[in-house]
Amino acid sequence: MNGLYIGNTQQWSDSIPTHLEDFLFSPNALGARFQRLRCEAQSNLYADQEKLRIYLGTYFPRSFCESRNLHTLLLGLDPVRQLWSQKRTIHILDFGSGTGGNVCGLVQALADSGIKAKVHVYSIDGNKEALMYQRILLEHMQEHIGITVDLTVINEVFPNDPEGFSQKFRQVVATLPHQLDLIMAWKSLSELFIADQTSFVGSYTPFFEISAPLLAQDGLMTVLDVTIKARQKWLPVVLSKDLRQFLNNQTDVALIIPFGCAQRQDHCPARGCYPKFEFSVSHQDCGYDPIKFSFFALGRKDLAKSILKRAPVDAPCQDELGKPAAVVSRLRPLSLYGKIVER
Numbered sequence: 001m002n003g004l005y006i007g008n009t010q011q012w013s014d015s016i017p018t019h020l021e022d023f024l025f026s027p028n029a030l031g032a033r034f035q036r037l038r039c040e041a042q043s044n045l046y047a048d049q050e051k052l053r054i055y056l057g058t059y060f061p062r063s064f065c066e067s068r069n070l071h072t073l074l075l076g077l078d079p080v081r082q083l084w085s086q087k088r089t090i091h092i093l094d095f096g097s098g099t100g101g102n103v104c105g106l107v108q109a110l111a112d113s114g115i116k117a118k119v120h121v122y123s124i125d126g127n128k129e130a131l132m133y134q135r136i137l138l139e140h141m142q143e144h145i146g147i148t149v150d151l152t153v154i155n156e157v158f159p160n161d162p163e164g165f166s167q168k169f170r171q172v173v174a175t176l177p178h179q180l181d182l183i184m185a186w187k188s189l190s191e192l193f194i195a196d197q198t199s200f201v202g203s204y205t206p207f208f209e210i211s212a213p214l215l216a217q218d219g220l221m222t223v224l225d226v227t228i229k230a231r232q233k234w235l236p237v238v239l240s241k242d243l244r245q246f247l248n249n250q251t252d253v254a255l256i257i258p259f260g261c262a263q264r265q266d267h268c269p270a271r272g273c274y275p276k277f278e279f280s281v282s283h284q285d286c287g288y289d290p291i292k293f294s295f296f297a298l299g300r301k302d303l304a305k306s307i308l309k310r311a312p313v314d315a316p317c318q319d320e321l322g323k324p325a326a327v328v329s330r331l332r333p334l335s336l337y338g339k340i341v342e343r
C-alpha cells in the first residue's frame with residue numbers, strides 16, 4: 001500500500017499555513033475570531049459580518065484542514081495521482097462554498113501534491129458576504145502558493161426542501177461545463193435539511209443525481225458533513241441513507257472512501273450507520289480544537305474499481321465498532337477508516 005491508510009508516511013496536518021493564519025486573524029486584515037457556536041446557531045445562510053468573522057476564526061480553519069488532508073490523501077492514491085498530474089486545467093463545483101474553507105484547503109492540497117494546473121472554481125452559495133470573503137481568501141492563496149484560480153461566483157439561495165432544491169440545482173447545473181474534475185458539498189446540505197421543516201430526507205440524493213453526470217472520467221465527488229443531531233435525526237445518518245439511495249439507483253458512480261463501506265456496498269447489511277472521523281485543528285486563537293465529521297468520496301466506477309483493488313482487503317466496517325484504530329489524535333498517523341457508529 002502507499003502508506004496513506006494507517007501508515008507512517010502521511011500524518012494528519014492540524015495546522016494552517018502561517019501566512020493564512022496571519023491574514024485571517026490579524027485585526028488589520030480579516031479580523032477573524034475563534035468562538036464555538038451552539039449547534040442551533042450554526043446556520044450560515046444569513047450570517048452577517050460579525051458572525052462571518054467568527055466563522056473565519058473557528059470553522060474556516062477546520063474546513064481548510066479537513067479539505068487539505070482529505071484531498072491530499074485522495075490525490076495521492078493511484079491512479080488519481082497519475083491522472084491528475086497530467087491535467088492542465090481543473091474544473092471544480094462547490095455547493096455551499098461560503099467563505100471558501102474547503103476550496104482554499106483543496107487549492108493547498110493541489111499545491112502540496114505538485115499539481116500545477118489552472119483551477120476554475122464554480123462556487124455556489126446564498127450568502128453574498130461569505131462569497132466576497134472567499135474571493136479575497138482565494139486571491140491571498142494564489143499570491144502565496146502560485147496556483148492560478150479563476151472564480152465564478154453563483155450567488156443563489158436554494159429552497160431547503162429536496163424537491164425545490166432539485167429544480168433550482170438542475171437549472172444552475174445546466175449553466176456549468178460538462179466535465180467537472182471535482183464536485184464538493186461540505187457542511188452545506190445539512191443546513192438545508194435543518195432549515196427544511198417538511199421532509200424526512202435530505203437533498204443529498206438530488207445533489208448526487210443531478211451533478212454526477214457532469215463528472216469527468218477521472219473526476220471525484222467529496223461530501224463532508226457535521227455529526228450532530230437536528231430535527232430529531234442524526235445528520236450523518238440522513239447523509240448515509242441518501243447516499244445509499246443514490247448508489248442503489250445508478251450504475252456509473254461508486255463509493256471510494258471509506259474503503260470498508262466501498263468494499264461492502266453491494267452487500268452491506270448495515271442500516272443507519274455512518275463513518276465518523278475525529279481529528280483536531282490548531283491555530284493562533286486555539287491550540288487544540290477537536291473536530292468530528294462524516295466523509296464520503298465517490299468517483300466513476302472504473303476509477304473506483306482501480307483504487308479499491310489496491311486498498312487493503314477487508315477494510316474495517318461496523319464489525320470494528322469501537323476499536324481504537326479510528327480515533328486519531330494529534331501527531332498520530334492518519335486513519336482513513338473512521339469509526340463506524342450505529343444509531
Ligand SMILES: C[S@@+](CC[C@H](N)C(=O)[O-])C[C@H]1O[C@@H](n2cnc3c(N)ncnc32)[C@H](O)[C@@H]1O
Nearest residue numbers: 044045063096097098101126127157158188191
Ligand atoms: C457551514 S457553511 C460551509 C461553508 C464551506 N463549505 C465550509 O466548509 O467552510 C454552509 C454554507 O451553506 C450555505 N447555505 C446554506 N443554506 C443555503 C441555501 N438554502 N442556499 C444557498 N446556500 C446555502 C450558507 O450560506 C453557508 O455559506
